[in-house]
Each structure stands twice: as C-alpha cells, then as structure tokens.
Amino acid sequence: MRTAYLFVFAQAHQDFRLPEILSIAELHGFTITFPKEGQDPSRPFVVLELEEEHHARLLARRCILIKAVYEFYAQGSTYEEVHEANRRNRHLWSRYIENTSFKFMVSAHNHTIPQWRQREVIESFSYMDFMGRIDMKDPEIVIGCFEEYPNRSGTTRAKDEGDGEFIQVWFGRLIEEGSARPLIKKFDVKKRAYYGNTSMEAEISLFMANQSLASPGKLVYDPFMGTGSMAYTTAHFGAQVFGSDIDGRQMRGKGDQPGIVRAASQYGVSARILDLCTFDITHNPWRCGELFDAIITDPPYGVRAGAKRLGRKKHRPDLTPSTPASVRDPDMPYIPPTKPYELAELARDLVLLSRYLLKPRGRLVFFLPTVTDEYQEVDVQTMLCEGMEVIANSLQDFGSWGRRLVTIRKTTLERYPAPTFDARLPAPNGSEDVAAHVPAHQDFRRRYFEGFRKVVDDESNK
Known part of the structure; x- marks a missing residue:
C-alpha cells in the first residue's frame, strides 16, 4: 500500500523539480504516484505517494531541490479543514502518543508568523494528546505545520500584515531533511581550483548529474568538456567520466597538471576522470558504439564562446605540391583550421552521435538555448532521430531567452553505424513538417547579439 508524503521544495528552478525526482526514482x-489532480509543481509543497519510507529518504538524500520530506497527515485552506483531515488520519500518528519525545514547529512560505500565533497554532493541535516530553534539540519525531502565502515580493507592507491570509496549510511528520543541497556550496565555482568564463554553476551541474542517473559503475562522456563542470558532479555520485573537446587548452589550463585534474583532486574524484582527449566530435576516434551509460554536456552556443568544428570558412582551391603556400615547416605544430558550428546543426549531430555511443536506455543530457517568445515544442523534435525520445524538457528562464535542459533517452536496441555528419538528418518519424520547421535556437548566436529583434515585413512599416 502506498503512503502519501509531503515534499517541501526550495524556491528555485521550479521547472526542474519533477524531472529530477522522477530520474532519481528511476x-x-x-515509482512515484501523483495522488491529486491539478497539483502545481511550481508551488513549494507537493504531495506524492511512495511504496516505502526508504524511497522518500533516498529522494531527500539525492535531489538538489528537496528541502525536506514529511509523512503527510493533512492539508486544508482553513485550520478547521486541517484538523478534520488530521483526525481522520489518527492511525498515522497515534503510535507516537504515549512515550515519544517530540518537537512541534510552525513556519510559513512567503510570510513570517508572529510567535504568539505560532503558539495558538500549536495549541490547536492539543487533541493529539502527545504524552512524551518536548525536546527542542534531539526529538524522536518532528511535527511540522506550514502555511503557504501568495508571493507578495516587491510590495511594501507592515511586518504582520496579511497574517492568517494563507492559501493552504500543510501538516505532517518529518521523515528526513534534504541533504543534497549543501553540495551546491561544495562545488561552488568561485571556490574551485580551476574554472573558466564558461564554467557551469554548481546547482545546474548537480541537476544535470541527477538527470544522467550518475552512479557507481556508470560510464559518462562529455563531448564538450571545457573546464569540466559536469565531470566533477557526476564523478561525485560515483560515475567514471571521459571527456573531450576540440580545444584542448580549456581542459589543460596552465601548469604541469591539467586544470581539470587539479579541480577533480580538490573534490577527491580525480581517480574517476578516465581520460581527456582533444578532437572534434564530427571527426571522432570512436570505432564502436554503445560505450556509455550517459552523455552529459553543455554545448557552446556562442554567447561567451562559439562552437567550432574542423573545416574552412571559405572554399580554398586545391594547391599543387609546387605551390609555396602548401609547404609547412615540420618543426612548427600544425593547427587545423576551424569553422563555426551552427547550433541547430550541432544539436542534431549531438543526438545522432549519442544514438551511436549510448547503451540502450542511456541518456543524453544537454542544454539548448532558445528564444522565449518563439519557442515551440516542435523545436526539440527537429533534432531527434529514430530510436531517441525526449523524456524531460525544463526551462531556465532569463527573460527574452532561456536555456532548456533537455533529457533524451535511447529507446532502440538496434545497432547503428557510426554517423558521418555529412548530410542533414532526415525528417524525424517521416514528418516533413517537422523537417521544414525553423526552430527558435536556429542562428541563436547572431540573434542574441542583435537583441532578439523580430523581423518585421516592410509592408507592416508603411
């Protein structure tokens, strides 16, 4: 039989909450059951049903956005409703009545409850008749009562104004406080031994590691390694990490020891960094597929660093051996020419490469920047190929643009040949409409520096 649990979330990245807990459950x-229709995952309190209390503890220990998990006793828009529901659930808390030390706490979201009313709220639950001693430091159980208020940020008001005008009250017994959020400070980029101007912030890196299902025994690949932000968090959760980048200088940094290895040593995970190689993913050395359990990456999209691939920007006529320009000093290192790698093309190639390199049910986790006003769900479909499906698509909103954390699973058991990246992908699932669609991330770099100005017809300006 399933038990209802009250999840208390941190008020950040609301769109990432459900994909994260579903990933850790997988x-x-x-499995997780959503018992109430119409629950808003953007609110800080959500009731979910689990088979075992142990599952609730696993989620609290791994999910970055969970502040605490409570055994759910009651909820209501008034305290009368809460007390009525709580009395109906007497079987859940009656075993703690006789001889259990306890602590009763009352708090609110978007509000501070005055102490006198906190006492009133606690006394209103006197019918529970707990006989154990009150222990504020080390109780056997913690009972929590939460009042949820509407967001009133940006308004000027007296401290206690609106007290009691809550949306909902939530009530339950503490199972476990979230222990994963302190990892945000541990992996803080500002405290890292090696980082760059494109290093991913710690909280987002941890989300991505959870979406990739990083754990001991897993092999994870980052094809745009950069300064290694995702490597440290995935390795922290026990995965072995391999990284590559077209520009090896980002991975090496300065000094005798590569920068990524220095930072990994700081976190105690250097032994889980298998290797770092320099190559272009469109000219990769992989000669067999189904190597990795997950591919996790933040492709460069041109705001701080543009994506590159091997090749020349302009066609150059063939040179004969007698042409002086074809003679190169053998003592000088050869630096191959590169050309811009358009984001939409990069995304399609990344999915195609992932289908080849991932094991069945392996995951590709990456960020895709999009223009907010123009984004459509079909945008993500334009990059898919047969055997790959989107299972999560979460937005980090920056206003006029945002970046989407896209999680794609390999669903096929069929073995595919190594991709050549020479031709445009065929229409996914045979859909010509999708193939013809221009996604909101097309030419993102140019549009970003143009301020995302919309193209207006000349006729409309007359």
Whole structure:
C-alpha cells in the first residue's frame, strides 16, 4: 500500500523539480504516484505517494531541490479543514502518543508568523494528546505545520500584515531533511581550483548529474568538456567520466597538471576522470558504439564562446605540391583550421552521435538555448532521430531567452553505424513538417547579439 508524503521544495528552478525526482526514482528502481489532480509543481509543497519510507529518504538524500520530506497527515485552506483531515488520519500518528519525545514547529512560505500565533497554532493541535516530553534539540519525531502565502515580493507592507491570509496549510511528520543541497556550496565555482568564463554553476551541474542517473559503475562522456563542470558532479555520485573537446587548452589550463585534474583532486574524484582527449566530435576516434551509460554536456552556443568544428570558412582551391603556400615547416605544430558550428546543426549531430555511443536506455543530457517568445515544442523534435525520445524538457528562464535542459533517452536496441555528419538528418518519424520547421535556437548566436529583434515585413512599416 502506498503512503502519501509531503515534499517541501526550495524556491528555485521550479521547472526542474519533477524531472529530477522522477530520474532519481528511476535510478533506484521505484515509482512515484501523483495522488491529486491539478497539483502545481511550481508551488513549494507537493504531495506524492511512495511504496516505502526508504524511497522518500533516498529522494531527500539525492535531489538538489528537496528541502525536506514529511509523512503527510493533512492539508486544508482553513485550520478547521486541517484538523478534520488530521483526525481522520489518527492511525498515522497515534503510535507516537504515549512515550515519544517530540518537537512541534510552525513556519510559513512567503510570510513570517508572529510567535504568539505560532503558539495558538500549536495549541490547536492539543487533541493529539502527545504524552512524551518536548525536546527542542534531539526529538524522536518532528511535527511540522506550514502555511503557504501568495508571493507578495516587491510590495511594501507592515511586518504582520496579511497574517492568517494563507492559501493552504500543510501538516505532517518529518521523515528526513534534504541533504543534497549543501553540495551546491561544495562545488561552488568561485571556490574551485580551476574554472573558466564558461564554467557551469554548481546547482545546474548537480541537476544535470541527477538527470544522467550518475552512479557507481556508470560510464559518462562529455563531448564538450571545457573546464569540466559536469565531470566533477557526476564523478561525485560515483560515475567514471571521459571527456573531450576540440580545444584542448580549456581542459589543460596552465601548469604541469591539467586544470581539470587539479579541480577533480580538490573534490577527491580525480581517480574517476578516465581520460581527456582533444578532437572534434564530427571527426571522432570512436570505432564502436554503445560505450556509455550517459552523455552529459553543455554545448557552446556562442554567447561567451562559439562552437567550432574542423573545416574552412571559405572554399580554398586545391594547391599543387609546387605551390609555396602548401609547404609547412615540420618543426612548427600544425593547427587545423576551424569553422563555426551552427547550433541547430550541432544539436542534431549531438543526438545522432549519442544514438551511436549510448547503451540502450542511456541518456543524453544537454542544454539548448532558445528564444522565449518563439519557442515551440516542435523545436526539440527537429533534432531527434529514430530510436531517441525526449523524456524531460525544463526551462531556465532569463527573460527574452532561456536555456532548456533537455533529457533524451535511447529507446532502440538496434545497432547503428557510426554517423558521418555529412548530410542533414532526415525528417524525424517521416514528418516533413517537422523537417521544414525553423526552430527558435536556429542562428541563436547572431540573434542574441542583435537583441532578439523580430523581423518585421516592410509592408507592416508603411
């Protein structure tokens, strides 16, 4: 029989919450039920049903956005409704009545409850008749009551104004406080031994590691390694990491020891960095597929660093051996020419490469920047190929643009040949409409520096 649990979330990255907990549930092999229709995952309190209390603890220990998990007793828009529901659930808390030390706490979201009313709220639950001693430091159980208020940020008001005008009250017994959020400070980029101007912030890196199902025994690949932000978090969760980049200088940094290895040593995970190689993913050395359990990356999209691939920007006529320009000093290192790598093309190639390199049910986790006003769900479909499906698509909103954390799973058991990246992908699932669609991430770099100005017909300006 399933038990209802109250999840208290940190008020950040609301769109990432459900994909994260569903991913960790899949990692540990259990399912989550959503008992109430119309629950808003953007609100800080959500009730979910699990088979075992142990599952709730697993989620609290791994999910970055969970502040705490409570055994759910009651909720209501008034305290009368809460007390009525709580009395109906007496079987859940009656075993703690006789001889259990306890602590009762009352708090609010978007509001501060005055102490006198906190006491009133606690006394209103006197019918529970707990006989154990009150222990504020080390109780056997913690009972929590939460009032949820509407967001009133940006308004000027007295401290206690609106007290009692809550949206909902939530009530339950603490199972476990979230222990993963402190990892945000541990992996803080500002405290890292090696980082660059494109290093991913710690919280987002941890989300991506959870989406990739990083765990001991997993092999994870980052094809745009850069300064290694995703490598440290995935390695922290036990995965072995391989990285590559077209520009090896980002991975090496300065000094005798590569920068990524220095930072990994700081976190105690250097032994899980298998190797770092310099190559273009469109001219890669992979000669067999199905190597990796996950591919996790943040492709460069041109705001701080543009994506490159091997090749020349302009066609150059063939040179004969007698042409002086074809003679190169053998003592000088050869630096191959590169050309811009358009984001939409890069995304399609990344999915195609992932289908080749991932094991069945392996995951590709990456960020895709899009223009907010022009984004459509079909945008993500334009990059898909047969055997790959989107299972999560979460937005980090920056206003006029945002970046989407896209999680794609390999669903096929069929073995595909190594991709050549020479031709445009065929229409996914045979859909010509999707193939003809221009996604909102097309030419993102140019549009970003143009301020995302919309193209207006000359006729409309007359």
